[in-house]
Amino acid sequence: MKIRSGGHDYEGVSYVSDVPFFILDMFNFRSINVSIEIETAWVQVGAILGEVYYRIAEKSNVHGFPAGVCPTVGVGGGYGDMIRKYGLSVDNIIDAQIIDVNGRILDRVSMGEDLFWAITGGGGSSYGVVLAYKIKLVRVPSTVTVFRVTRTYEQNLTNIVYSYQQVTDKLPKEIFVKMTLDVVKSSVQTGEKTNRATFLTLFLGDSEKLLSIMNETFPDLGLKQSDCTEMSWIESVIFWTNFPAGTPVIFLLSRVPQVLTHLKRKYDYLKTPIPKL
Structure with a gap:
């Protein structure tokens, strides 16, 4: 079984396998409930980042969420432009709902800290099916x-x-x-x-x-x-996605990538500066 949330997948690993399989598509699990008064939001795993950013901005122009710059990435992924200030998305997940192999729906308390750690970047994705994350919103200036x-x-x-x-x-x-x-x-x-x-x-x-x-x-x-x-911060999200100047922010709700590309990509981290030659 392959579990697919946003479907942002350049290598196509959500769609192919050497053995027969089926896809559990979380597409319709895309509810987003923003609570500005306590600066949190519950986000189902079928939602994409563009939807999350848009729904936050609907409620407040001084809140955001530090995740990826590509709006079609699922809520748990991506390197973002607020990473130096607020870290990754997983650094700002404070609760989750998961269904385990026995059909139990668990939250952070009932699943325990070890499993919560595993589903927020500490291990593989074979511990159950995540249904939703509770995220911590961060403060951004109005300009x-x-x-x-x-x-x-x-x-x-x-x-x-x-x-x-x-x-x-x-x-x-x-x-x-x-x-x-x-x-x-x-x-x-x-x-x-x-x-x-x-x-x-x-x-x-x-x-x-x-x-x-x-x-x-x-x-x-x-x-x-x-x-x-x-x-505004939400307008900067549009800027970083390379949409044309003046593009309405409602375009963040589109789940269709700007460029349909299939490729193999690897990243590395530099520990020392690239020298002058």
Whole structure:
């Protein structure tokens, strides 16, 4: 048996197997009950992050949840842009409902701390079927700031990337800077290519303070006021998903990925900076 919640699965492991199997699809278990007064929400496992973010923002413009930036990921997954401030989604799960092999519906108290630990990242997924999570909402300011800037090899890229590795872990925890590297055409006429870095950032605060911090700690980036945009936290979720500017936040309720892609992907963690060559 394979248990599928959101279905966000580039490798297709929810859909294929070397042996006969059936899918327990949790698609219709997608209720979201937000309690702003106690800063929590009960979220059934069929809900996706876009739905969770949207329902929180319906109730409050100063609350959010620190999970993945892709809105079609299930509620328990993803690396998010508030990870430095609030950690992962599993760091903010305070209760759960699970049905075990005997058909019993258990919460955190009745299942015990060992099983609760196992279903929130401590082990595999063979301990039962999770029905819902109780999540702890986090405080966000009414105004946040984002920017997306690119730099190429011809724009001092080597020094910028090296500096990025030296400073980003020392920035205030309200700042998250994501860097992606790729190769692009530097000339349409000749077809020549160059290296490019894209810096994507969320700051839980206003643009004036962000600009001051970045220009003091990361001057090589050359950030300008015109690069920064202030918005609400829920609007920043739209920004990070690469939806076109002005996209209504209701688009977060769509369960259809922007790009239908199948691929094999691996991640690693750097323990030492990539050196200059």
